Amino acid sequence: MNVLVFNCGSSSLKYRLIAFPSEAEMAAGEAQRVGPATAEPARIYHRTAGCEQQVHYADMPNHGAAFKEVMQLLKAAGLEPDALGHRTVHGGALFTQPARMDQEAIKRLEGLNDLAPLHNPPTLNLMHSCTQQYPELPQVAVFDTAFHATIPDYAYTYAIPEKLRSRHGLRKYGFHGTSHQFVVEEAARMMERPLAGFSTVSCHLGSGGASLCAVKNGRSVDNTMGYSPLQGLIMSTRCGDIDPALTLSLLTSMHGKEEAVEQVLNRQSGVLGLSGGSGDIRDILADAETDESARDTTSAYTWRIRKYLGAYLAVVGQADAVIFTDTVGEQVAAVREMVCRGLGCFGLKIDPEKNRAVSALPCDVAATDSRVRILVIQTNEELAIARQVYQTLLQKRPDTNAGKEFHHEPLST
Structure with missing residues (x-):
């Protein structure tokens, strides 16, 4: 067929x-x-x-x-x-x-x-x-x-x-489900575990949209996106989580113009709004050593991911792995390292040398003594x-x- x-x-x-x-x-x-x-x-x-x-x-x-x-x-x-x-x-x-x-x-x-x-x-x-x-x-x-x-x-x-x-x-409702499901199934296969007993946190970090998915026994139990793809992580031009009162304040200051508020939150915020220059975190990382705004943007971007990763590791219990996928998750070693830093209490420990040396996917960049594996898997939604x-x-x-x-x-x- x-x-x-x-x-x-x-x-x-x-x-x-x-x-x-x-x-x-x-x-x-x-x-x-x-x-x-x-x-x-x-x-x-x-x-x-x-x-x-x-x-x-x-x-x-x-x-x-x-x-x-x-x-x-x-x-x-x-x-x-x-x-x-x-x-x-x-x-x-x-x-x-x-x-x-x-x-x-x-x-x-x-x-x-x-x-x-x-x-x-x-x-x-x-x-x-x-x-x-x-x-x-x-x-x-x-x-x-x-x-x-x-x-x-x-x-x-x-x-x-x-x-x-x-x-x-x-x-x-949650989003990126096709990608999350694909990499979760690939990870279970890679680790030779039955899907019905496989628990993980999938990190779909795209150059545009991004979300994390908590998976327990092969089934999605939470996703950082919500009613729309605007909720959750700091994305390229989307704000992610904000206080709902902030939206009401924007509506007031913009005289009730819903389209103008939507434009700000969906297309002018996120990495672009924080940096004032680019919506691509790869551009921001390149300037982080010399530019204070780039450093602050990088810190905010990775902190939000790390916060949700820790929360979702608690939700799934004994996780078998953490998965990184899509453009940023697959290609940007610095983001993977910053996100995993300080999560040893969950049994997560990245090997910096393995992480920086990634060439072929899929691969495991966890340290030998890490209880939870850290997998980098190429998504393939089609x-x-x-x-x-x-x-x-x-x-x-x-x-x-x-x-x-x-x-x-x-x-x-």
Whole structure:
């Protein structure tokens, strides 16, 4: 079975064709500048196994047009998908596992658009285009929130009136679940432990978004993100945890302009807001020896991660490992070392030389006498999605998402 995975951005469309059961990558690429015309023409960077990357120029006014171009490129190479997989950011409380997306399921997913107004609509538009152009191809949505469906109610419930929680769907959902699940499964395999008895803290530290996930006996029990991806760690341009009263104060000072406040908290804060220069922690680290602002930003960034790591190690109990993944987690040894420093009380001890010498992944950078292993594992969300699509279709299991009802009203009503 050839599974074609899509990761739909607001103006891009990443894709990867993976053959099963071998998990061989047959083709991959990215359509860029999808949407209204820009200063440069829309294009697709496309490669097939064993061949050099090609650049294909085409008008792509929407994701449906981009999908059509991708399918033509695959056909020209003699490749055809048997199923389509969609990375879907938010499934709310309705979709708690991968789901086949027929017209009824797509309609139910559309009802959750207000929970992820920037991310879900482009994916839904792509699903509609896939249905129109290739109705015979089964589509499966894999949700970033689904891995966190096992978070217990006492951890996902906000301490606000129940009537408001129920009416508007106000609760912690958690994000980056596809990545967290992938690296947790890889870590258990690497340590030759059964997943059902494996406990860890997964640190997904991207150059943009970032979150930690507490995993006990193979199941997510907490995630630093919440109702939205704004909660938790200090990220590239997102503030992470703040006092809710600060948001109210900003609304007052900005004369009730919600979009202006959202712009500040989501796009002007985090590493960028602290440093005043760059939103990339790698840039800040490069200046930390000589620039006081860079040092302060680095301290705040790593302290927030270390605080949550300690809390989550307490939550999971006897952790088998701590996992670092994604761009910063995989590539920035200094962040790993600063985050793990001083956590010996949890049985965590990093080997500085091993940590700085990382070249091939996965690897273990813990000291020999560290009770908890420290693993650096490369995430692969596209492969994770493809695996779940393959398993969903192969097992032909009933859709346990079907028939669920999740009524909520947008906060603006």
